[in-house]
Amino acid sequence: MEAPLHGLSLLLVLLAVGWGSGAARAWATSPGGCEAVQSSVDCTGRWLSSVPASLRGDTEELLLDDNTIQVLGNASLLSYHQLRCLSVTKNRLELIQPGAFLSSRGLHVLSLADNLLFTNYSLTAAALSALPALRTLDLAGNRLTEDMVSALVWNLSSLESLSVARNIIMRLDASVFANLTQLLELNLEKNYIFEIDQAFEGLQRLQKLNVAYNYLPCVVEFGLTQLRVLNASYNVIEWFLALESDDLFELEVLDLSHNRLLFFPVLPRQSKLHTLLLRDNELSFYQRLPNGTSLANVTVQFLLIDGNSTTITTVSLWDEICHSNLSSLRLLDMSQNQVWYLPEGFLAQMPSLTHLKLNQNCLETFHLLEGDPLDMLMELDLSQNRLAELGVEVGAGDVLPSLQLFNLSSNRLQALPRGVFTHTRRITTVDLSRNRLDLCPQPAVAGEAESPPCVDIRGVETLTHLSLAGCGLRGLGGHPFQGTSLIQLDISDNHQALSGDLEWLQDLAVTLQVLSLRNTSLSSTAVDFSAFRSLERLDLSGNSLTAFPSSLGVLSLRSLDLRDNRLPALPPDVVRTPLGQSLREVSLSRNPYNCCTLGWWDALQRLQELRVLDGREVTCSYGSRTLSPRALPEPVLRSCRWHTADLALLYLVLALPTCLTLLVAFAVVFLTLKEKLLKMVKSRCGVSSPY
Numbered sequence: 001m002e003a004p005l006h007g008l009s010l011l012l013v014l015l016a017v018g019w020g021s022g023a024a025r026a027w028a029t030s031p032g033g034c035e036a037v038q039s040s041v042d043c044t045g046r047w048l049s050s051v052p053a054s055l056r057g058d059t060e061e062l063l064l065d066d067n068t069i070q071v072l073g074n075a076s077l078l079s080y081h082q083l084r085c086l087s088v089t090k091n092r093l094e095l096i097q098p099g100a101f102l103s104s105r106g107l108h109v110l111s112l113a114d115n116l117l118f119t120n121y122s123l124t125a126a127a128l129s130a131l132p133a134l135r136t137l138d139l140a141g142n143r144l145t146e147d148m149v150s151a152l153v154w155n156l157s158s159l160e161s162l163s164v165a166r167n168i169i170m171r172l173d174a175s176v177f178a179n180l181t182q183l184l185e186l187n188l189e190k191n192y193i194f195e196i197d198q199a200f201e202g203l204q205r206l207q208k209l210n211v212a213y214n215y216l217p218c219v220v221e222f223g224l225t226q227l228r229v230l231n232a233s234y235n236v237i238e239w240f241l242a243l244e245s246d247d248l249f250e251l252e253v254l255d256l257s258h259n260r261l262l263f264f265p266v267l268p269r270q271s272k273l274h275t276l277l278l279r280d281n282e283l284s285f286y287q288r289l290p291n292g293t294s295l296a297n298v299t300v301q302f303l304l305i306d307g308n309s310t311t312i313t314t315v316s317l318w319d320e321i322c323h324s325n326l327s328s329l330r331l332l333d334m335s336q337n338q339v340w341y342l343p344e345g346f347l348a349q350m351p352s353l354t355h356l357k358l359n360q361n362c363l364e365t366f367h368l369l370e371g372d373p374l375d376m377l378m379e380l381d382l383s384q385n386r387l388a389e390l391g392v393e394v395g396a397g398d399v400l401p402s403l404q405l406f407n408l409s410s411n412r413l414q415a416l417p418r419g420v421f422t423h424t425r426r427i428t429t430v431d432l433s434r435n436r437l438d439l440c441p442q443p444a445v446a447g448e449a450e451s452p453p454c455v456d457i458r459g460v461e462t463l464t465h466l467s468l469a470g471c472g473l474r475g476l477g478g479h480p481f482q483g484t485s486l487i488q489l490d491i492s493d494n495h496q497a498l499s500g501d502l503e504w505l506q507d508l509a510v511t512l513q514v515l516s517l518r519n520t521s522l523s524s525t526a527v528d529f530s531a532f533r534s535l536e537r538l539d540l541s542g543n544s545l546t547a548f549p550s551s552l553g554v555l556s557l558r559s560l561d562l563r564d565n566r567l568p569a570l571p572p573d574v575v576r577t578p579l580g581q582s583l584r585e586v587s588l589s590r591n592p593y594n595c596c597t598l599g600w601w602d603a604l605q606r607l608q609e610l611r612v613l614d615g616r617e618v619t620c621s622y623g624s625r626t627l628s629p630r631a632l633p634e635p636v637l638r639s640c641r642w643h644t645a646d647l648a649l650l651y652l653v654l655a656l657p658t659c660l661t662l663l664v665a666f667a668v669v670f671l672t673l674k675e676k677l678l679k680m681v682k683s684r685c686g687v688s689s690p691y
Helices: 002-022 121-128 146-153 319-323 503-508 550-554 578-582 599-605 634-643 647-672 674-685
Strands: 035-037 040-042 061-063 085-087 109-111 136-138 161-163 171-173 185-187 195-197 208-210 219-222 229-231 240-242 253-255 275-277 299-306 309-316 331-333 355-357 365-368 379-381 389-392 405-407 429-431 465-467 488-490 514-516 537-539 559-561 585-587 620-622 625-627
Touching (some): 620 634
Parallel strands (some): 040 061, 061 085, 109 136, 365 389, 379 405, 429 465, 488 514, 559 585
Antiparallel strands (some): 035 040, 620 625
């Protein structure tokens, strides 16, 4: 017995070594149902009402989120001297007793978000004061007022990051954060702040400030020179005025989007600003009005009241902007405003600009001038304006040489200047959808001396994505895409674009991968797609197809959209074609399929790698009823089997009893009259033959 026992002992030792070596890495279940990984213990969502007392003593990170803890008592963390990170979010925490952290004074990160700390905030403040090494504190969602916040953080001079978001703070003054001299990041979003009175002046190291989703009416005399990121979006700010100073501001990102700005912000004269977000405001320029009136020399006066002192600041509507240094600006988003023109020289101040968004404004003209130093501009969005003219300086050299994405959709353009893309040597994506225009070359029209204006994209070798949806294109012909290498083309919602064949697309047969012909009045199933062997996605929805185009069977599409047509069925052998083998996504709804010819549907369901994206919406017709092919009633199935049976076999089965009856009757008659018939034959035909 010694040998087997020795072997068993050795096995147990090996198992022990195996488990021991992985104990620091593999999770283990603790008494409270927690999971331990190295020095981290996760007790999230365990319905705990208190801190587990028998966890590992060397625990450095303890996660107690989403439990029911109401009190952190003096003895709650007594065993965890090495604790560095503690998270108690989404509990019912009302009180942290003053001695709760005395054994965990090395705590660096403490998250107490989404609790009820407003109930006993003064005792909780005493507990927090015992954390001299605390770097990050999250008090979001605790129904705290500004006075409560001030008490809670008063002795936390070591803090570098503080979040008091989603509380009920209304007003901030210099006393609230007075002792947080090391603070780098402050989050105040989603409160009710309507006034800030020098609350951040003592925070000399503050770099990121978030005051989004509040009720600030304005920002005046902004002078936080050390700040790098300011998010003041979703307020009610009507103007932003930086301090008149030649000091260098460290500001890099300024987000004033979703406010009520009336004027372009008066920015610091010297800054490192590279991102300026002004989306969704009421911003416009007032140097001149639409009726031609010039306001270049008009000024406005701001009345600033500070206690008993009153200051009147006079600002020129345009002059102050010229003094702002925007040479580092890379992203400017002025979308969704009321801008109807850009002042002269406005873009010339931004030589580093790479992304310019002016969509959803009131622009009627936009001129690309050689003098505007926009050599680095990669994205220009002018969509959803009132543009009737896009101007390019005659004889201009390299205009927008780095442009890659040009969005002109939803305007009033009828043509583009000839050669507008000649100098855009990197252009890849152009969106001209929802403009009333045509492509060159235009077929000659009888009685017209000149062809109507058109857009010429021939020879633009870098162009890969083009959208012409809803442009009212008429009878495309010739070679409008000659010299291009389009990968994606959208000509949806052009009812008169197709002329019965796809000859005008032959120049793209090798490169085209995505083609949308949605709602183009396509009805002929004789349209030949077989040349487009590179196609991966094809949209034929919203047309009048009455039969499945046979040429699709040879393609290796991955996505096909056939919605909103007049298809009674798909070919029964579609799954055995190259299309059936490659297809991964298909949309089929809103077609009048016949419930009795659903063999193709059953075949598609058996393809494991194919997803019918709108499978629950697919229906079929049986008489006057509309049913789901996923669960046809048994009577309908029986009726369909009867209607679809082989008619030749059916006729044979029906005729067989009749034939047998006639045969039997004939035999009976023959046998009954056999002797009489023989005698009759002999009497009439029986003549003796001489030998």
